[in-house]
Structure formats: C-alpha cells, structure tokens
Amino acid sequence: MRERFSDIFEEAEQLKHRKEKVLPPLPNVGKYRVVRTRFAPNPDFYIHLGNARPALLSYEYAREYRGVFILRFEDTDPRIKKPLPEAYKAIREDLRWLGISWDEEYVQSMRMELYYRVARELISRGGAYVDLCKRDEFRKFKLERRECPHRFQSPNEALELFDKMLSSYFEEGEAVVRVKTDLASHDPSLIDWVAFRVINTTRYPHPLTGDRYVVWPTYNFAAGVDDRLMGVTHILRGKEHAINTLKQLYVYRALEWEYPEVINLGRLKLEEMILSKSKIKELLKKSGGAVEVDDPRFGTLRSLRRRGISPEVIRDIIMEVGVKGTDATISWENIASLNRKKVDLVAPRVMAVFNPVRIVVRGVPREPSLRSLKLSYHPSNTSLGFRTIDLGVSDDIEVFIGREDLEHLLKDGSIRLMEFCNIALEGGIRELVEVRYVGTDLELVRKEGLKIVQWVPVDSYVKIELIKPENLKLRVLRGVAEESIAEFDVGRILQLMRIGFIKLERRGRDKKSVKAVYIHD
RNA sequence: GCCGCGGUAGUAUAGCCCGGCCAAGUAUGCGGGCCUUUCGAGCCCGUGACCCGGGUUCAAAUCCCGGCCGCGGCACCA
Numbered sequence: 001m002r003e004r005f006s007d008i009f010e011e012a013e014q015l016k017h018r019k020e021k022v023l024p025p026l027p028n029v030g031k032y033r034v035v036r037t038r039f040a041p042n043p044d045f046y047i048h049l050g051n052a053r054p055a056l057l058s059y060e061y062a063r064e065y066r067g068v069f070i071l072r073f074e075d076t077d078p079r080i081k082k083p084l085p086e087a088y089k090a091i092r093e094d095l096r097w098l099g100i101s102w103d104e105e106y107v108q109s110m111r112m113e114l115y116y117r118v119a120r121e122l123i124s125r126g127g128a129y130v131d132l133c134k135r136d137e138f139r140k141f142k143l144e145r146r147e148c149p150h151r152f153q154s155p156n157e158a159l160e161l162f163d164k165m166l167s168s169y170f171e172e173g174e175a176v177v178r179v180k181t182d183l184a185s186h187d188p189s190l191i192d193w194v195a196f197r198v199i200n201t202t203r204y205p206h207p208l209t210g211d212r213y214v215v216w217p218t219y220n221f222a223a224g225v226d227d228r229l230m231g232v233t234h235i236l237r238g239k240e241h242a243i244n245t246l247k248q249l250y251v252y253r254a255l256e257w258e259y260p261e262v263i264n265l266g267r268l269k270l271e272e273m274i275l276s277k278s279k280i281k282e283l284l285k286k287s288g289g290a291v292e293v294d295d296p297r298f299g300t301l302r303s304l305r306r307r308g309i310s311p312e313v314i315r316d317i318i319m320e321v322g323v324k325g326t327d328a329t330i331s332w333e334n335i336a337s338l339n340r341k342k343v344d345l346v347a348p349r350v351m352a353v354f355n356p357v358r359i360v361v362r363g364v365p366r367e368p369s370l371r372s373l374k375l376s377y378h379p380s381n382t383s384l385g386f387r388t389i390d391l392g393v394s395d396d397i398e399v400f401i402g403r404e405d406l407e408h409l410l411k412d413g414s415i416r417l418m419e420f421c422n423i424a425l426e427g428g429i430r431e432l433v434e435v436r437y438v439g440t441d442l443e444l445v446r447k448e449g450l451k452i453v454q455w456v457p458v459d460s461y462v463k464i465e466l467i468k469p470e471n472l473k474l475r476v477l478r479g480v481a482e483e484s485i486a487e488f489d490v491g492r493i494l495q496l497m498r499i500g501f502i503k504l505e506r507r508g509r510d511k512k513s514v515k516a517v518y519i520h521d
Numbered sequence: 522g523c524c525g526c527g528g529u530a531g532u533a534u535a536g537c538c539c540g541g542c543c544a545a546g547u548a549u550g551c552g553g554g555c556c557u558u559u560c561g562a563g564c565c566c567g568u569g570a571c572c573c574g575g576g577u578u579c580a581a582a583u584c585c586c587g588g589c590c591g592c593g594g595c596a597c598c599a
Contacts, residue, residue: 042599074599081598135597176597187524189595197597219599242525243594264526266592271532320534320548324527327592331532334549344562351559379557418558442558452558498559521561 024323026061027261032233035067039095039102040223040237043073043087047094048275048299049314049330050238050268056318057265058236059100070230071095071102075109076222078206079199083109085207094301098311106230108222109208115217116166118225118255119177119196123158127254128195130161131178142191145183151192165198165215172198179221181250193247195221224248228257239264239325266327268318273332274472275299296469296517307469308493308503308519313338336520343493343501343519348377348384351418351454352464352496354479356400359409359433361423364397370440375419387484391457398458400480405453406433414438416445416452418497454497462486462511466502468518477518486511493519 029035037058041047047055062069071092075083088107095102122128131138131150141148153161165175177196185191195218201211217225223244227235242264252259274280280298284291294302304314316338321328364370371391377384391397399417401409409415414424422444423435445452461480468475481496485504488494492504500521507514 040599044599077598079598080596131597138597173597178597187595190524194597199597216597218597223599239526239593241594241599244599246525264593266527317533322534325525325592326527328533331549334533337549340561349559349561379559379562416558420558445558454559495559495561498561500561 023057023060023064023319026065026234027263029065034233035062035065036070036231036233037062037067037236038070038072038227038230038232039100040072040074040226041091042077042081043075043083043091044077044081045084045087045277045281046090046293046300046302048277048301049270049273049304050275050299052098052301052314053265053268053318053321054236054238055095055100056098056315057323058234059102060319061234061236062103067233068103069100070104070106070232072105072226072230073107073109074219074223075107075206075208076216076219077199078201078216079204082204083207090302094305097301097305098314104230106226107208108217108226109206109213111222111226112209112213112217114229115196115222115225116215118229119162119217119221120159122179122195122251122254123162123177124155125254126155126180127251128177128179129153129158130165131176131192132161132174135173138192142188145191147183148192151178151180162196165196168214170198172200174198179247179250180254181247187243187246189243190247193220194218195251220244220247221251224251227260228252228255232260234261234263236263236265236323239266263323264325265323266325268321269327269329270299270335271329271331271333272469272472273297273299273303295474296467297472297474306503306505307517308343308501309335309339310342313342332520340501340520344495345378345381346384347493347495347501348488349379349495349497350377350387350482350485351456352479352481352485352499353400353402353454353456354466354477354499355403356456356480357403357406357433358398358400358458359406359423359435361397361399361417361421361435361437362395362426363437364391364395364421365437366393370421373420387482387487389457389482389484390460392459399455400458400461401453401455405451408451408453409433409435412450414448414450416442416450417455418452420455422450454499456480456482463508463513465513465515466518467505467516481514483511486514 039055039058041051059069073088129151131148133148138148175198176194178192179195181190181192183191196215198214199216201214205211245262249259274297293300294306296303296307313335317330371393373389374386376386409425414422416422421440422438424438426434426436460483462483462485464479464481466477468477486507488504490504490507493501495501501519502516503519505515505517
C-alpha cells in the first residue's frame with residue numbers, strides 16, 4: 001500500500017519536474033500519423049556527452065508525442081571507420097544508463113540487400129550511374145562543373161556495371177556509384193556524390209559480416225534510405241550534417257520520396273574534459289593499455305558514469321541546453337552543482353585524512369560515551385544509520401589529522417576533533433605532537449571559532465587511494481579513512497567530510513584498503 | 522575562399538516566430554548574512570547580460586539592412 005503511494009508520488013514529482021522544461025513543439029507534427037525519431041550512431045567507438053544530445057532529445061520527443069524511437073547502428077565503413085565489436089553493446093548500455101529505451105533496433109550492415117535494391121531502382125530511374133573514373137579525373141570534371149563521360153550511360157548499362165561491382169569484378173577505387181545532382185552547385189562536395197564504393201573486405205573484414213559484401217553504401221545513401229524505409233518523421237542531428245540533408249534530397253527527389261523534418265543541433269563541449277573521439281583514441285593508444293575508455297578525464301558516458309555523475313543530471317543539462325543550433329560549453333561546476341544536489345541526501349559521511357600526521361591525545365576520560373563513539377552517517381537522513389568508532393581504554397589516544405589542520409592547531413593552540421572533543425596543544429612538539437583533551441563543549445568551539453577537523457584513529461584505519469582528475473592529469477592521493485568506509489559496496493557514493501564526494505571503486509579483500517574516484521566537492 | 526547556422530551576465534539558458542506586461546526571468550559562479558560538530562547542504566540579501574552600427578515604429582532583446590565575431594561543412598568518413 002505504502003509502496004503504491006510512494007510510486008504515485010514519485011510519478012507526480014517527475015511530471016512536475018518535466019513540466020518545468022518543456023521541449024518546443026516539433027515542426028509539422030500534424031502531417032504524420034505518428035512521430036518517429038531515431039538515434040543513429042556509428043559503432044566505431046563509445047559514445048560521449050555530445051552524442052547524448054541528439055539521442056536524448058530524439059527519445060524525449062518520441063515519448064512526448066507517444067511516437068516511436070529507433071536505434072540504428074550505422075556501420076557501413078569497414079575500412080576507415082571500422083566498427084568496434086564491443087561498441088554495439090556498449091552504446092546500448094550507455095543509452096540504457098541514460099534512461100533511454102528504444103522501440104526498434106537496426107544494424108545497417110545487416111540490411112545491405114535493401115540498399116542494393118534501392119540503388120537499382122535509383123539507377124533505373126536515371127538518378128545514379130557507375131563512375132569508372134580515377135578519383136583525380138573525376139575531381140577535375142567536378143571542379144570544371146562538367147559531366148564525366150560515365151554520366152551519359154543508359155540505366156541498363158549502369159545496372160550492368162552495378163552488377164559487375166557486386167560480383168567483385170572491380171577493385172577498390174575502380175568503380176563507384178554516383179548520385180546525379182545539380183552540376184552547377186556551389187558546393188563541390190555536393191556534386192554527384194558517391195553512394196556506393198568498393199571495399200576489399202578480404203583485407204578489411206567487417207566485424208559482423210566478414211567479407212560477404214564488397215560494395216558498401218556511404219553514409220548519405222544508407223542513412224537517407226533508412227530514414228525513409230523506417231518511416232522516420234523527424235531527424236535531430238548535429239549541425240555538421242546540414243550539408244548531408246541537401247545531398248540526400250537528390251535521392252529523395254529521384255525516387256519521389258518526401259524528406260523528413262530536420263533539426264540541426266549545435267555541439268556540446270564539456271569544460272576540462274576530452275570529448276573528441278580521435279583524441280581519446282590517440283591517448284588510449286599512446287598509453288599502451290594504461291588508460292581505459294572510462295578514464296575520468298574523458299567525456300564519454302562511461303567516464304561520466306565512472307565519475308559518479310547521475311544520468312538525471314545529464315538529462316537535465318541537455319534539456320536545459322535545449323533544441324537549437326548553438327554550441328554550448330557545459331561547465332564542470334554546473335554539472336557538479338546539480339550532481340551534488342542529487343547525491344547529497346543519500347551519501348553517507350565518513351572521515352578521511354590525506355597527508356596524515358599522528359598526534360596523541362592525553363587525558364580523555366574513560367567514559368563510555370568518549371571511548372565508543374556512535375556517529376550517524378548523515379546529519380539529516382537518519383535512514384542511512386550510524387557506525388561506531390572504538391577508541392579503546394588506554395590513557396593516550398592516537399589519531400591522524402591532516403597536515404594542514406595541524407598548522408591550525410599550532411597556530412590557534414586548540415582545535416575540535418569532529419564529533420569527538422576539543423583538544424589543546426600541550427608542551428611543545430617533540431617527536432610526536434602531544435595534545436590534551438579539554439572537553440566536548442561545542443559552545444566554546446563556536447565562541448572561539450575553533451576549526452572543526454576530521455580525524456582517523458591510528459589503531460583502526462583503512463588505507464585510501466583517491467584518484468582525482470586535475471587539469472587533464474590524474475593525481476593519486478593517498479591517505480587514511482575510518483574503518484567503516486570499507487563496509488560499503490563498490491560503486492557507492494560517499495562524502496568524505498570537508499574533502500568532497502567520492503565513488504568507491506575497489507575494496508581490498510581484507511577490508512584494509514579502498515580505492516575511490518573523486519567526484520566533486 | 523565558398524556555403525550553412527548562430528551571437529542575452531564568468532558559464533548555460535528563458536524571452537525573439539506573434540514589438541509594449543523585459544530598467545530582462547532561472548540555474549551555476551562570485552560577495553555578504555543566517556543556520557550547521559564539513560570548506561557540504563539549506564535559507565536570505567547582493568553582484569552581473571540583450572555583439573556593433575544604422576533603419577522601421579509612439580514603442581525593438583524581439584522586425585529589416587550592413588558589419589564584426591563564433592561554430593559547422595566543403596571525403597570513395599559517419
């Protein structure tokens with residue numbers, strides 16, 4: 001019963017939330033029976049925050065109009081942008097992590113016969129021809145705005161040549177299918193662009209189809225045809241594709257198809273992070289395996305996930321940035337701030353000390369309340385429970401505090417050990433810093449403005465290794481943390497008091513050490 | 522160079538289509554205060570922007586023209 005209510009509440013919350021940032025209406029929705037959108041990545045690598053913009057917006061629009069959202073893998077280049085076998089799965093995972101689900105999924109390399117069929121139709125209608133020019137020869141014709149001799153071939157001649165291509169008669173570079181376009185076009189790339197080329201798949205096997213096909217459609221042909229075949233009504237894609245719409249339009253006109261609505265989106269950049277596919281690949285290669293795809297410095301979705309960024313934060317930011325052609329530079333501060341709000345309520349607080357210095361506290365009374373501290377994991381969220389820090393019965397209690405906090409102690413003469421007691425410097429500093437217990441009074445702390453610092457008992461601690469990205473470098477901080485930190489599962493987000501939020505990545509089998517990634521302060 | 526798309530505070534965004542209600546809203550940042558056994562969170566106050574120049578109009582962030590700047594494209598890549 002209660003569960004059902006909380007579900008309803010949650011739903012209402014979400015609705016309210018979503019209402020705040022409504023998407024602008026899609027153009028010409030009335031023209032179509034049902035809105036169909038798609039996200040069409042090349043599975044040659046993992047996707048990053050920039051890809052998340054068209055993916056998320058396409059998905060959200062499909063939902064908003066109760067339409068259909070399609071995932072389509074565009075893997076028609078086994079040579080230059082060779083598909084990465086694990087990327088198909090990784091992209092699915094990353095999308096699901098973002099909260100995206102799809103109604104239909106296609107893989108272009110499995111649809112080759114379809115493209116060949118459409119190509120035949122296009123050729124029969126005189127909309128395309130088989131060009132046997134050398135690349136340079138054609139370029140010359142193109143720049144002079146003249147037709148190459150092959151452009152005059154009849155549909156039947158062209159069809160024959162196309163069949164020859166399919167039967168592996170031609171080598172790479174010897175024949176391509178070109179779409180007839182306006183020769184006078186001001187943009188040379190538009191002129192009689194290539195729809196199919198020969199790729200030697202014996203040498204460059206496709207990870208899914210091996211050497212089964214040698215004639216491959218280019219992006220513009222495959223994507224253009226698929227958008228039609230899949231009934232896509234609204235295309236949301238990066239503005240780098242603007243020219244492609246123009247190219248594909250020639251195929252559409254020749255086949256008497258109507259082009260879908262197109263919205264071009266600006267690029268998303270992430271401050272202090274590497275998004276560029278090629279740069280990431282280069283770094284991975286150079287490191288020889290030391291750097292991984294989910295390196296916290298990268299802008300891949302996997303990296304953001306590893307860094308403990310909530311997928312809702314990414315959704316919120318993309319919705320905020322909106323549906324337009326302007327580029328946006330997302331600041332890490334902004335992401336951190338939004339993420340902090342999500343994480344603050346559920347992250348247990350624990351103490352850890354970096355640059356630890358040992359001090360010995362003398363004169364702590366033997367009262368149970370001072371020898372066995374019961375500390376709650378969160379100041380307000382009591383459901384997170386509490387842990388106990390046992391300090392034993394000896395007269396002297398040794399603890400670690402940070403070197404910087406020691407400076408405060410030396411300067412001010414006294415300091416507050418968080419959730420424990422006030423201490424004051426005693427004598428001088430010999431081998432060991434010796435301090436004296438001076439009570440637990442908090443009023444004093446406030447009145448005198450004492451620093452309140454976190455600490456870790458020397459008798460019971462866990463080693464912590466914290467990876468912190470700084471200026472595109474990874475710093476590894478080593479320190480000590482209270483024992484309870486090792487009770488949490490890998491993947492859990494915690495707050496180290498006065499240090500920041502972290503995500504646990506590894507835990508020693510003996511629970512004597514943990515590794516974590518720094519998220520933000 | 523050619524073609525396309527944009528330019529609202531440090532960052533991001535709302536408003537621009539349908540001119541007045543915008544001496545421009547929101548988030549984050551920054552400054553200050555309250556609260557707090559965190560340098561976190563929360564609450565309160567403050568800070569700060571319509572790229573430039575012309576035009577249309579009683580009235581322009583919003584419409585028109587020119588300039589400047591930024592981004593993207595100009596592949597047998599996607």
